[in-house]
Structures are given as C-alpha cells and as structure tokens.
Amino acid sequence: MNKRHLLLLAALLSLLGLLLFISRPAAESDNPPSAPATPAAVSSAAPASTAPIASLAKLDGQAPARRALDIQRWTTAEGARVLFVEARELPMFDLRLTFAAGSSQDGATPGLAMLTNSMLNEGIADQDTTAIAAGFESLGAGFGNGAYRDMAVASLRSLSAAELRTPALDLFARVVGAPTFPDAALARMKNQLLSGFELQKQNPGKLASIALFQQLYGRHPYAQPSDGTAQSVPAISREQLAAFHARAYAAGNAVIALVGDLSRSEAEAIAAQLSASLPKGAALPAPAAPAAPAAGRQHIEFPSQQTHLMLAQLGIDRRDPDYAALYVGNQILGGGGFGTRLMEEVREKRGLTYGIYSAFSPMQVAGPFMINVQTRAELSEATLELVRSLVRDFIASGPTAKELSQVQRELAGSFPLSTASNADIVGQLGAIGFYDLPSTQLEDFMNQVQQLSVEQVRAAMARHLDPDAFVVVSSGPTVAQQPLPPPVERPAAQTAGVPEH
Structure with a gap:
C-alpha cells in the first residue's frame, strides 16, 4: 500500500470516528420517548460514552416507540x-x-x-x-x-x-x-x-x-x-x-x-x-360532491419517444371510514414504490417503464384515485391494458396475506417518522383541524391498519374502485403499436437514457 493510500485510509477512519461520535446523541434526539423529555430527564440520562449500543434485535419484531402527542x-x-x-x-x-x-x-x-x-x-x-x-x-x-x-x-x-x-x-x-x-x-x-x-x-x-x-x-x-x-x-x-x-x-x-x-x-x-x-368572517362551505364521470379516453398529440398514461376515477373524501383500508390496499397495488404489484409486473418483469405509481388523494369531497405511468410510445396501448388487468385482478382477489403483513410491518416501522419533528407534527395538526378529524386520528389510523384483514382490504377496494370506470388521458405521439413483451422472472433490463418528464 503506497503513502497516498495510507493517507486516504487514515482520513476515512477519522471521518468514520467523527460520524460515530456525532450520530450517538443524534440518534437519541431522533427517537424521543413516548412522552416529551423534560430538561430534568435529559440531564439525568447516562452519558453517551457509557450508554450501550442499541440493537434492532431488541425490538423483537415490534415497531419502535412513537412520540405520543397531547393535542x-x-x-x-x-x-x-x-x-x-x-x-x-x-x-x-x-x-x-x-x-x-x-x-x-x-x-x-x-x-x-x-x-x-x-x-x-x-x-x-x-x-x-x-x-x-x-x-x-x-x-x-x-x-x-x-x-x-x-x-x-x-x-x-x-x-x-x-x-x-x-x-x-x-x-x-x-x-x-x-x-x-x-x-x-x-x-x-x-x-x-x-x-x-x-x-x-x-x-x-x-x-x-x-x-x-x-x-x-x-x-x-x-x-x-x-x-x-x-x-x-x-x-x-x-x-x-x-x-x-x-x-x-x-x-x-x-x-x-x-x-x-x-x-x-x-x-x-x-x-x-x-x-x-385576520378579517372577520365565518368558515366557507366545502365544495359540492362531484358527480362520477363516464369512463372515457382522451389523447393529446405530442412529439416524443414516450407516452404519458394517466388513469383516474373518483376516490374518497378525507373522512371516509374506509380510508385506512384503502391506504393499505393502494400501498400494495402501486403506492409503496418498489415491490408493489404495478412495479413488479410493469417495470421489473417487462421493463416497460422507469416507474408506475398509484394514489388515493382524499380531499374535502371525493378526491381522485390516480395511476401514472410513462412508457415507450409503441407499447402504450399494451401497457394500458396490462395496467387495467392488474387493477381488475387486485380488486377481484385482493392482497395476499403475505403482502398485507409486510405493509402492516412497514407502516408500523415508519409511522414514528410522522411525528419525528415539530414540522411533521404541525403538518399533522393542520390536517386534523382542517378536515375536522378526531385528536386521536394518528393512533386510530395505526390501530385500524394493524387490525385489517385481507378480506377487509379487498372489500374496501371493490367498494370504491371499478376497473371499467377509468377516465384515461394519454400524451404522446401516434405510432404503430406493438404487442406486450412476455414477462420474465428476473428484473428486466431498463432502456438506456434519462426518462422524459
């Protein structure tokens, strides 16, 4: 090993030591106890240098503690x-x-x-x-x-x-x-x-x-x-x-x-x-409930190598009792990033896109349920039909027990982040107040998520989504279409280059 490499190694080791020193108190503050710590509680804590390193194994499969809120x-x-x-x-x-x-x-x-x-x-x-x-x-x-x-x-x-x-x-x-x-x-x-x-x-x-x-x-x-x-x-x-x-x-x-x-x-x-x-005055009324549109298709001609596909239908308002079940169902279908049904079938197995996502957006009155995907123009029709079939299958059969259990664990693990900082909390409070939700909304949501069954998720998705009711808008060129490539069991190679946005 030459002198240059030794100097680089020494610098890296020094940096690692510094990061470990900094990260220990940061980890304590980033994971507050169930009640906000008082100054006395902080001062009586053991010094960082003598505190044992915490192990994830000690969680024993349980979610980390979340900051309790006295609203x-x-x-x-x-x-x-x-x-x-x-x-x-x-x-x-x-x-x-x-x-x-x-x-x-x-x-x-x-x-x-x-x-x-x-x-x-x-x-x-x-x-x-x-x-x-x-x-x-x-x-x-x-x-x-x-x-x-x-x-x-x-x-x-x-x-x-x-x-x-x-x-x-x-x-x-x-x-x-x-x-x-x-x-x-x-x-x-x-x-x-x-x-x-x-x-x-x-x-x-x-x-x-x-x-x-x-x-x-x-x-x-x-x-x-x-x-x-x-x-x-x-x-x-x-x-x-x-x-x-x-x-x-x-x-x-x-x-x-x-x-x-x-x-x-x-x-x-x-x-x-x-x-x-502020000016004096009363609360403004919420908009009237929207009427469900007829299913339809609109195409916007645009010179491009790719086509944007957007599918939507009316979803729910923020106070709908099926909110938790639909949130979980969508996480499995297409809202949870990699590992969702849509990502696995459209991206991983066929290489049709860099990403495909679905989301319920509850609002004062029925917000949209949307699916968004960008794919090669010559495969846009085949991709659209694949997406429709995946939604139809999911509504008909619902998630597997394994999919549901995985999402429940992921949400339990990530939920403490929703109140990890004051900025996070003030955002939660604003939404709770604006949509007139109970003060126990965060706890209620997690309890509902953890108690859901496969059948409850399937039934909620079936109540609110109709695979034949989508409004579809595409934007891209009109080109001759090609058939859908067959799926592969291993991840498909992605097309080179930067996707268009």
Whole structure:
C-alpha cells in the first residue's frame, strides 16, 4: 500500500470516528420517548460514552416507540380553531395557519386563490417584499406559504425567546392578516405565471394532468388548474385579491396549529393575536360532491419517444371510514414504490417503464384515485391494458396475506417518522383541524391498519374502485403499436437514457 493510500485510509477512519461520535446523541434526539423529555430527564440520562449500543434485535419484531402527542384544542373568540402540542425539546416553535382558501373557492376566476396566497408576503403597509424577507431573516424566523385545491397555508418557524418571538409574530400577523397586494408585484407575479403556462406546453405530463382533472371533474371546482390559466390570470385585479382575502382568510375559516417550546397560556395568547389580526368572517362551505364521470379516453398529440398514461376515477373524501383500508390496499397495488404489484409486473418483469405509481388523494369531497405511468410510445396501448388487468385482478382477489403483513410491518416501522419533528407534527395538526378529524386520528389510523384483514382490504377496494370506470388521458405521439413483451422472472433490463418528464 503506497503513502497516498495510507493517507486516504487514515482520513476515512477519522471521518468514520467523527460520524460515530456525532450520530450517538443524534440518534437519541431522533427517537424521543413516548412522552416529551423534560430538561430534568435529559440531564439525568447516562452519558453517551457509557450508554450501550442499541440493537434492532431488541425490538423483537415490534415497531419502535412513537412520540405520543397531547393535542390540546380550543376555539378563539373570532372562531378560529386551534390545535396545540407543547414540545420543550428545542427553543423554537412551528406555526401553521390553514384556510379553506384553495382553488376550489376560485369560482369563475381560476388562479385567484393561488395568486392571493402568493402575494401575501409581497407587501404590507410600510414594507415591500424585500423588507419583509429581511425582517424575518433578522429574527432567525422563516415564512412559508402555498395554495392547493382544498386549502391555502401560511407558516412561521421562530425561536421561542420572547425578544425574538414577539416581533416575528407581529410581522407574520401583518403579512397574513393585512397584505396590500402591490400593483407592481402583482404584474411581476402574473408574468411569471404566464411564462410558466408557456413552459407547460412543452411538458406532456403536465398537459395530461390538466386534461385528466377536466375529464374527471367536469364542471366541478376541482377541475380547474390551481394556478389558473393563460386566459384567466391576466384579468385578475388587485381588488379581486383583496376581496378574496377578506372572505377566505377570515378567522372563522382558519385552523391554527402550534407546536413547540410554548406553554398553554403562551399558545393561547399567540392564537388570540393571530385570530384578531385576520378579517372577520365565518368558515366557507366545502365544495359540492362531484358527480362520477363516464369512463372515457382522451389523447393529446405530442412529439416524443414516450407516452404519458394517466388513469383516474373518483376516490374518497378525507373522512371516509374506509380510508385506512384503502391506504393499505393502494400501498400494495402501486403506492409503496418498489415491490408493489404495478412495479413488479410493469417495470421489473417487462421493463416497460422507469416507474408506475398509484394514489388515493382524499380531499374535502371525493378526491381522485390516480395511476401514472410513462412508457415507450409503441407499447402504450399494451401497457394500458396490462395496467387495467392488474387493477381488475387486485380488486377481484385482493392482497395476499403475505403482502398485507409486510405493509402492516412497514407502516408500523415508519409511522414514528410522522411525528419525528415539530414540522411533521404541525403538518399533522393542520390536517386534523382542517378536515375536522378526531385528536386521536394518528393512533386510530395505526390501530385500524394493524387490525385489517385481507378480506377487509379487498372489500374496501371493490367498494370504491371499478376497473371499467377509468377516465384515461394519454400524451404522446401516434405510432404503430406493438404487442406486450412476455414477462420474465428476473428484473428486466431498463432502456438506456434519462426518462422524459
């Protein structure tokens, strides 16, 4: 071994030692006990240097402990619903406001909800977007926002020390409660959107997705693209944004989720401050239930070597009692990545794609069940028929006992990650509050998952899916079709190159 190799080996060994030193306390903090640790409990723990190395064998097949959540709930004087979890491990807190202010509330103006949310931090009475960003940064705080079909969110992460928390909350309350929607910023945002619409024309997957929602939902609000259209966005005015904000960002339409280094009294004060800073008003009604569309097929001609295939039908709303059974069933069918029925048959045995995925997307009312695959254009029809047959077989016979047991173990093992950080928890609280779920939702879900039988999963999938009811949209070239290649027992070789997206 020459001198260069010896030096490299020494460096690697040093790095390994450093990683082992760092990872030991990190592992403790990443796997908290069933109740949040108090400062006293932390200080009385054995030093890291004398603690024995934990072994996975000690779990004896059981899932690792998950952080227990003491969810406290109340309603502010203005009608905002509040969910709070005290977590003293770190000197910081996470805050998320969730409003029923997604694109389903756009009415006849697609893009209105998205533009309103995007413009929140573009200006307040005495500060422009640069000053707002600098204000959060100077306090070590972070602001986030986003709008989707059902909801719009605004979030804050801040240190919990009063001298930093107070000004961060004051700025956040003004940004969310009293944005000014400056004309110059609105013009800039519109130009960015219009540029994005032009780019969409070169994205066959995006074109297929837009067409699929239109075919699936027809005249329902979910049919509209969340970011609007090239026709609707230019006409949106500042006055429309202000009116939408006054209606959809009202306190009665808000869920306030708080997690972190706060007492109950501090959390109540924060919630009261934020609720009072919002416009006054009641919760907006959820969209009407969509009507199931007739099965159909639409093709979008696009010059490409591959074809995007998207299949969909109406799924469930978030409060459906079959949610757990359908989640597990989909994990086996196509939602769990490698090892699912769809991946095994379409990718591994036939090499038809780099990936195929299925998903239920429950929303306020029936969200879509979708399957998405990209394959060679000349094999698109054969791939479509294979996917249909795999769904038909799964609905008819359900999962095997081995498949169900494997998914139950995987979910039990990964479930602690759903509450591994304050950011994870605040997201869970926001969803629980927005969809009006019980505080025990996380525990209920896991209990239901572990108690499911093969027959219960099969029956739930059969109740909610019809293999002959898919709306199908394809995007790609029209070419002569070839028959499906026969399956192989070992993984098929994948085509070279980077897949098109």
